[in-house]
Amino acid sequence: MEDMFNRLPNPIISHILSFLPTKEAASTSVLSKRWRLLFISVTNLDFEGDEESPTFVGFVDRVLALQGNAKLNRFSLNFTDYPDPDTVTGWILNVLKRGVSEIVLSVSDYPLPPEIFVSKSLVKLKLEGGEGLSFTADVAKVLLPKVKTLEIESVEFEEGGVGFVKLLSGCPVLEELVLMNLGWEHWKSCSVLAKSLKRLKFFCEDNDENPKSVSFDTPNLVYLEYSDNIAKKYPKVKFNSLVEAHISLRLTEDQSADAVSDEEDEYFYESDDGEVKDMAGNATNFFKGICNVQILYLSAKTLEVLAFCCEATPVFNNLIQLTVESDEEFGWDSLPGLLKNCPNLETLVFKGLVHKRTKGCGEMCLCKPLKDPSYISSSTVKVLKIILSVHIDDEGSEVEEIKHFLEKMPQLDQLIVYFDISYEHSVFELSKKLQSIPRIASPKCNIQVISQNLSLSSTVPSSLTKKWSAPPKEEYTWFLKAVT
Template identity: 50%
Template structure:
């Protein structure tokens, strides 16, 4: 190792945490300060109550001091409650001043209540990640991140609401990947994401009791969308011309759920805001789609018309015992080129089984089989077997059925396989059936007798 040049040794040490790299300083005089010269710095201390709290601050100060004016490639800081702003701010300022390109700040609002605005004014940042829960607040004086390609904000609060967010987007002219998680609507009631460059977009809003007034996306080059939020009152603009894959989780508020689930015929229903039709129409050119059980419930009650998904070939449906499948038959009927259908669980609120006679699906996957069942109660599993029987009877084009049953007992896997083999009718002569347990590392392929 001593024969290797310093730059190669630094590259090797950069794969360790800075604390681990510092342990090499005892090897020899040559190694004494080498750890401080690595281009990637990783610091982690989650509690100020830890006995090493003071030494952690001293350690970070020392490493940055030893580096002098050397450029920092990546700086990752993870620290929890009890640290003071005056401890952290100089570290952030130091690495920004020395041209950091990848900055990751895992800090809470109790540590940094106001995030330094200089974080959003950098000519060198290529990737910026800030979080996690109860993240810091941001009030932007200016935003200028001309090289930023990836931005991930978790629980970060924009006190200027949509104005501050729009200012940030304008300051990121080459941004390709944007992730906003646990976004709260406290400071803004509307959201408008506009970018001609953006390719991947995640917008996940925290659970609350309000519906956003308006949500718009003018993102013609986005190929991947993950969207989770209460249903908006309206979706004025939806530009997803290049969308390939989408994960949609639109929810009713708790009051709305109570209203639609438990209202009787004699009750007067309160007016419900939002219409999912606009949103679904906006993503109808997608090829791969994931729908949560909350989305199914929202479509059940807040979708006036189901569009045709001409390009959809892979659909995943999440099930829940409290949510029915009323919207599923219309959805499947409007997917003329669907090849792969995945169910994350089969237990759902009792509704009529979806009509599948003309369903073009070739590959059917059942995930989480048996997970909703109690050890002493096989009612739910019998319902799941009944659903599978329905699929096999009605899907004329089915070529493969895979059931994922993550049991730890091999006999249970064999029993489910035997039950599947005893099903009376399989509509497609091409259909092959597999039962897989990843936990056991076993797979059983059934010889189906028609």
């Protein structure tokens, strides 16, 4: 085997070494002069050090010196032992001179050098700070003409939002942007302005801070993940090309506690002394901005925001698939109005059915006496998918909810209930209960109840068909997508 490996061409061996941890790849350089030359041509360098590696700095220095000016593809540095800034800057300048195309930095207490923001070779830049990794006011200019992917996590911008705007403006061909753990205590407003951007992941910490203003000017964006406390306002939201969005907007804990509704289903905020307060924020403009989306995922907290922080629910004419997360602490008050405004919806996915009992569910569930029909009886949904994580014996209300959907939704072609843990007994029990429904709104509906190891299907009122094997992959890809 060793002789076969040695007979491989040098470029192939160097390529293989590039996928090994740098420490292991470097150890091959002592085998022979040939292997030393092979390591010099390795194009990916990944360094990880900690307090238990006192020789780490010396190791990085030796590797970089050994490689000289050889072309480099990726340089990754994960250093948890508070490095000397001048040492790290020396390493970065070294790889920048060698035309590196990808830099990944996970370093604490380090002011990023201005040179990293004027690279003509970088295509991907990932910056992650445990604490103290900062974009300082010393960065006078940003010019990254080739950067297509930018990932920022826990980075402090000493100029606040101004520094962030400067960074984005210097990336004219940026296609993917990831923003993680932004802290609103450092900057109150954010504007994502990137005409070329196609994918955006925006995650802010769940704390007691609300941003004052958040804007998006990304006309070519096709994919969005957005998780944040609701902003006071959304002055500009431009998502002309949006196809898929995962939204998790939320109230702070205090704001959620103050949210109430009256007998007329009017939603407002009330202080402890009964005084009515203004909305915590206004998300109307944000939801109008995403109304062209085709595939939408909403957290349970987002349903609360829709109920209490939206003047009106926009019409989602292009929406064909909607996934809704349910939680026993949050109601479905906004769901009837939302579904009513999705005239072309074909697939509806529920991740759980348990939710807070409120006055606003309407015809969506059996929490309260039925009111005037709102959506469910005129539903256009053809495929209903439900993800359950409980034994049905323990949660009879979920069975009744599923029966309610079958009895009321007239266009259903398929109902799929997925138990995300192997509950074979629950699969059988639920299948039997659904078979016993005397009348369903759509008699052509095919019903599937599946778990990881068992799948039962039927078309009411025909008998059940049993499959004693794992469901075909296509049966549960929707589930995997719905929960990621």
